[in-house]
Amino acid sequence: MSARALYIHWPFCLKKCPYCDFNSHVRDGVDIALWRESLLADLRHEAALTAGNPLESVFFGGGTPSLMPPALVESLLAEAERLWGFAPGIEITLEANPSSVEAEKFADLARAGVNRVSLGLQALDDVALGFLGRLHNVAESLKALATAQAHFGRVTFDLIYARPDHTPEAWAAELARALAFGTGHLSLYQLTIEPGTRFATMVRQGAFTPLDDDLAADLFALTRAMTASAGLPAYEISNHARPGEESRHNLAYWRYHDYVGVGPGAHGRRGGMATVRHRKPENWLEAIANTGHGLSEERPLGRSEQASEALLMGLRLAEGIDLAMLSARFGLAETELVDCKGVAMSLQQGLVWRDGSRIGVTEAGMPVLDAVLGEVVAAGLLAA
Structure with missing residues (x-):
C-alpha cells in the first residue's frame, strides 16, 4: 500500500466560529513537547502501513495550524520526509488565520518547508466578519495576505x-x-447552516434568516462567471484556480487516491481501509500513550462503498470521472456504477456531459449537484 498525500490535524483555535462544524477546540494551554511526540508516533504508525511511493502533498489543517510553533512544523515535515520521502516539487500547505500574530510566523514557516498557505479571510467586509465571529478585521486580512504573498x-x-x-x-x-x-x-463557499453549530441554534431561535435558495443560486452563477472571466475557472464546485494552481492535496481526495490522516479526528484511506482518529484531543493523546497511535476506527471498505465514494467525490470535479477506470478498479460493471436511465435523462436536460467513458456534471448541473448525483449514481451505490 502507498499513500500520495498526508494530512496532519492541529485541533486548536483561539475561538470557535459560529458556522464551524470542524473538529476544533479552544484550550487554555497546549503542551507542545507532548503534542510533538504524539504526532510523530501517529506518523510512524501510518508510515509502517503505507510504505511505497513518496508523498506528493502534505496539508496541515485544523483548527488553526498557524498557531503551531514553526519548529514543530519543521520537525513533523522532517520525519514525514524520512518515513515516506518527498516527490520532487511536493506541495506543502498550511491553513492560517490572518491575525498579525500568526502572520509574523510566515517567514519561519516558509523556512520550515511550507510552500503554500491557505488563508481564512472569509470576508472582505468588517460587518460580515463580525457576523461570522472572526477575530480579525479586513485591514489585518490584507496585511496578512501581503505577507503571505511575500x-x-x-x-x-x-x-x-x-x-x-x-x-x-x-x-x-x-x-x-x-x-x-x-x-x-480561491476557495469560495456558500454559507451553510451545519447541525450542532451556534448558527444552527441562532436560526432556530430566529436570530437571523439564511439567504433564500434562489438568491444563493444566483450568487453561485455569478461566482462561476466572474472567476472564469478572471482566468480562475472552477475546477471543483467551490474551488477556483489558474491552470496548474489547483490544490494537489485536495485533488488526491477528489480523485480518490490513498491518503494518510493523523491527529485528532483525522480521516484516512489506505488500501481499501477507512481510518478515523479519536476526535477529542485528550482522548487522542490517551490512545497514543496506550497504543502508539490515535486510531478510534479502522475498517475495510467494500467495493461498492469505495466505488460510491469515488463517484460522489469525483463528480464534484469539472474533469468528472472515467467510468472505465472505475469499473476496472472496483470490478463493477458500468451499470453497477451509474443509473443508465438517470444518465440519459440528465444528458437530455443538459445537467451532465459524456465523452467516451468519461462523465461529468455541467455548469447547469453544478448548482443542483446533490440532485444530479441522486439521479446518475446507481441506487445500489447510494445505499452502500
Whole structure:
C-alpha cells in the first residue's frame, strides 16, 4: 500500500466560529513537547502501513495550524520526509488565520518547508466578519495576505458568500476585489447552516434568516462567471484556480487516491481501509500513550462503498470521472456504477456531459449537484 498525500490535524483555535462544524477546540494551554511526540508516533504508525511511493502533498489543517510553533512544523515535515520521502516539487500547505500574530510566523514557516498557505479571510467586509465571529478585521486580512504573498510561492484564501441579505451587487464588488489580489487559487463557499453549530441554534431561535435558495443560486452563477472571466475557472464546485494552481492535496481526495490522516479526528484511506482518529484531543493523546497511535476506527471498505465514494467525490470535479477506470478498479460493471436511465435523462436536460467513458456534471448541473448525483449514481451505490 502507498499513500500520495498526508494530512496532519492541529485541533486548536483561539475561538470557535459560529458556522464551524470542524473538529476544533479552544484550550487554555497546549503542551507542545507532548503534542510533538504524539504526532510523530501517529506518523510512524501510518508510515509502517503505507510504505511505497513518496508523498506528493502534505496539508496541515485544523483548527488553526498557524498557531503551531514553526519548529514543530519543521520537525513533523522532517520525519514525514524520512518515513515516506518527498516527490520532487511536493506541495506543502498550511491553513492560517490572518491575525498579525500568526502572520509574523510566515517567514519561519516558509523556512520550515511550507510552500503554500491557505488563508481564512472569509470576508472582505468588517460587518460580515463580525457576523461570522472572526477575530480579525479586513485591514489585518490584507496585511496578512501581503505577507503571505511575500513568503510563499503559492497562496490561496477562503471567502464565505450567500450570507444573510447578501446581494449580487455586494458580492460582485467583494469578489472583484478578491480577484484583484492576484492569487492563483480561491476557495469560495456558500454559507451553510451545519447541525450542532451556534448558527444552527441562532436560526432556530430566529436570530437571523439564511439567504433564500434562489438568491444563493444566483450568487453561485455569478461566482462561476466572474472567476472564469478572471482566468480562475472552477475546477471543483467551490474551488477556483489558474491552470496548474489547483490544490494537489485536495485533488488526491477528489480523485480518490490513498491518503494518510493523523491527529485528532483525522480521516484516512489506505488500501481499501477507512481510518478515523479519536476526535477529542485528550482522548487522542490517551490512545497514543496506550497504543502508539490515535486510531478510534479502522475498517475495510467494500467495493461498492469505495466505488460510491469515488463517484460522489469525483463528480464534484469539472474533469468528472472515467467510468472505465472505475469499473476496472472496483470490478463493477458500468451499470453497477451509474443509473443508465438517470444518465440519459440528465444528458437530455443538459445537467451532465459524456465523452467516451468519461462523465461529468455541467455548469447547469453544478448548482443542483446533490440532485444530479441522486439521479446518475446507481441506487445500489447510494445505499452502500
